Every structure is written in C-alpha cells, then in structure tokens.
Amino acid sequence: MAKNRHKKESVEVRERPIKSLAKTITWRIIASTTTFLLAYFFFHDDAKAIQKASGVAVAEAVIKMFMYFLHERAWNVVRWGRMKVYVRHYNMLRRRVIRRIFIARNSNSI
Numbered sequence: 001m002a003k004n005r006h007k008k009e010s011v012e013v014r015e016r017p018i019k020s021l022a023k024t025i026t027w028r029i030i031a032s033t034t035t036f037l038l039a040y041f042f043f044h045d046d047a048k049a050i051q052k053a054s055g056v057a058v059a060e061a062v063i064k065m066f067m068y069f070l071h072e073r074a075w076n077v078v079r080w081g082r083m084k085v086y087v088r089h090y091n092m093l094r095r096r097v098i099r100r101i102f103i104a105r106n107s108n109s110i
Helices: 017-042 049-077 089-108
Strands: 009-015 082-088
Touching: 009 017, 017 049
Parallel strands: none
Antiparallel strands: 009 082
C-alpha cells in the first residue's frame, strides 16, 4: 500500500470571536478599576494636580502592562472558546495545480 505523500493534514487550535469579546470586556473592567484606584490614591487630598497626573500616567502604563500580561496568561489557561481546525494542505496544492492548468489552457487558446 503506497502512501500519498502530498496528503498532509494538521490541526490548529483557534479562538472563537466570543472568547475575544469576553477577554475584551474583562480586560476593560480590570483596566478601568485600576485607573480609578490610582486616581483616587493620587488625588485624595492635594493641590499638586500636575505632578500627581504625571504619576498616574506613569504608574498606569507600568501597572496596566503588567496586569494585561497576567490577564493574557490567565486566558491562555482557559480552554473555553477554543476550537480545532483541520487544515488539509493537499487541497491547497490541488487548487494551485488546477489554476495553473486552467490559466495555461486559456492563454494557449488566445
């Protein structure tokens, strides 16, 4: 029994759009809560608004990058929303061959 060497199949795991939506919503909740808490902490009782605003901007950038990294790593553990996709590479090869044959026949008839 000869094996068909052109027939290759691989499995990819892709996320469904609903998972991306859930990640977007949960991340926005985390980010907004972090901003609120930072602003409350810095502007609690002082008149130095510019210095405190700068502190919020720097702290927010650093903390949110770290929090987003943790958020992404947590979502990588979640299996919900993933799907297996079977990719048949030989179909793509066959389509290319058919296109070449079709184009060659059309160009020869002109």
